[in-house]
């Protein structure tokens with residue numbers, strides 16, 4: 216299956232969450248039904264948190280995907296929910312995936328911060344921090360219920376450099392470019408200054424797929440390229456959204472949850 220495919224996964228109590236299979240072999244699963252962080256650009260958290268998912272309900276998303284004919288080569292816990300708000304089932308699900316030979320990564324806003332320290336020590340195939348900002352003000356605007364911006368930077372500046380190079384290279388910082396909000400040279404320069412010293416960590420420059428009714432959109436391609444050059448010139452390894460992420464069914468924050476329906 217070479218295109219993205221969304222799955223509606225029915226769960227106990229009439230809750231339905233979405234998972235998405237990217238045509239490159241990655242299955243993106245949800246860790247919660249809804250999300251307490253309610254980031255304003257994200258459809259997944261627009262109705263708040265309904266409940267945490269149990270381990271079996273995360274496993275079920277994998278089973279449903281396989282039943283529908285896809286063969287995931289890797290899994291990412293980057294769908295609906297903040298994984299660190301549901302740490303134990305998420306930890307167990309990571310172990311379950313690895314026992315099946317499936318590399319597993321996750322995306323987090325790093326909320327709450329003490330949980331992040333624990334997850335930095337776990338075996339994983341990638342730990343992505345959703346930051347989306349270069350200043351505390353913009354971070355508060357985009358992730359109002361997330362961790363304190365300075366405390367997040369301090370933690371990463373303290374704990375990342377002591378990890379092995381192999382582990383550091385598995386870490387990423389997500390920066391979802393939103394037009395008129397965090398795409399200015401000033402904001403990106405502040406980001407480069409704040410995260411200076413973490414150049415082994417890859418910056419993922421993401422773009423958002425429009426969600427009906429949302430005022431948020433990504434800037435045009437030339438502005439994305441400008442941001443890319445600014446960060447690479449500052450010494451960062453930067454990846455732009457791959458073609459799977461840019462497909463209509465692949466954007467960050469587009470999964471919905473429903474009571475009878477579903478990113479970081």
Ligand code: SF4
Nearest residue numbers: 250254257260478479
């Ligand atoms: S972006 Fe991630 S943390 Fe924010 S509301 Fe959406 S699912 Fe939750």
